[in-house]
Amino acid sequence: MKYINFVVGAVGWVQYFIPLVIEGNKRNIKSNFFMRQNPKDYADPYGNNHLGQIKQIVKKYNINIFPMSDILKFEGLTFFAAFTIMT
Numbered sequence: 480m481k482y483i484n485f486v487v488g489a490v491g492w493v494q495y496f497i498p499l500v501i502e503g504n505k506r507n508i509k510s511n512f513f514m515r516q517n518p519k520d521y522a523d524p525y526g527n528n529h530l531g532q533i534k535q536i537v538k539k540y541n542i543n544i545f546p547m548s549d550i551l552k553f554e555g556l557t558f559f560a561a562f563t564i565m566t
Contacts, residue, residue, distance in 0.1 A: 481508045482555035486547070488515045489522040490529040492560040493536060499558065500540050508555075512537060515547040 483503045485496045493512075500510040512533070517523040524533055537544050550557070 482511055482553050483508055484511045484513060484550065484553055484555055484557040486515065486550070486557065486559035487512045487524050487533070488559065489517050489519075490524045490526075490533065491522060493524075493533065495560055496558065497536070497540065500542060504540065509543065510540065511543045511545060511553055511555075513545050513547050513550045 483499060485492075485499075487493060487496075496510075496512075503510050514524050514533075516525050520526050523529060533544070536542070
């Protein structure tokens with residue numbers, strides 16, 4: 480089976496992944512979210528009500544959800560968002 484893998488280290492990243500998930504679904508490619516905690520409460524996918532929001536999204540788009548430690552068990556393309564702040 481083909482997979483598209485996404486590292487979800489901040490809840491804000493999910494919005495950038497959804498278009499790729501939708502396209503993968505059209506092509507019968509399964510999407511996996513690999514979650515990791517974020518030390519910033521406002522961005523932590525496991526924090527506040529964020530986990531509930533993510534669970535709604537994974538249900539709506541038929542996405543598998545795993546802890547970050549499982550990422551090496553799945554082949555396929557892997558995406559993550561990385562931002563640099565210049566000071």
